[in-house]
Amino acid sequence: MDKLKHKxxxxxxxxxxxxxxxxxxxxxxxxxxxxxxxxxxxxxxAGTDGNNENVSLYVPAGNLAGDYNSSITWTLEDSPSAE
Known part of the structure; x- marks a missing residue:
C-alpha cells in the first residue's frame, strides 16, 4: 500500500x-x-531502500533466466476526467 506525503x-x-x-x-x-x-x-x-517487498517483478514460468528491464512512461495531464 502506498502513502501520500505532502509539503x-x-x-x-x-x-x-x-x-x-x-x-x-x-x-x-x-x-x-x-x-x-x-x-x-x-x-x-512502503519498504526499505534496496529491499522493497511492496514492489515486485513477476516473470511467468518458461522464460529464460537473465536480466530483464523495462521503461515506465509517465504522462501528466491537466484535464477533466473521462468518467
Whole structure:
C-alpha cells in the first residue's frame, strides 16, 4: 500500500492514490477533483531502500533466466476526467 506525503504548506485537499499493476495498460496513479491536489504530493511506496517487498517483478514460468528491464512512461495531464 502506498502513502501520500505532502509539503507542510499544501492547503488543498489530497489527491486520490490508486494501486497500480504495471502491465502495459494506461493507468491512473493519482487523481484529484477540481481545486484539490494542488501543491506538492508524493506517492510513496512502503519498504526499505534496496529491499522493497511492496514492489515486485513477476516473470511467468518458461522464460529464460537473465536480466530483464523495462521503461515506465509517465504522462501528466491537466484535464477533466473521462468518467
Amino acid at each position: 507542510s504548506d499544501n492547503q488543498s485537499v489530497a489527491p486520490t492514490a490508486t494501486d497500480v499493476t504495471l502491465n502495459g495498460n494506461t493507468q491512473t496513479v493519482l487523481s484529484a477533483e477540481a481545486n484539490a491536489g494542488m501543491g506538492t504530493w508524493l506517492d510513496v511506496y
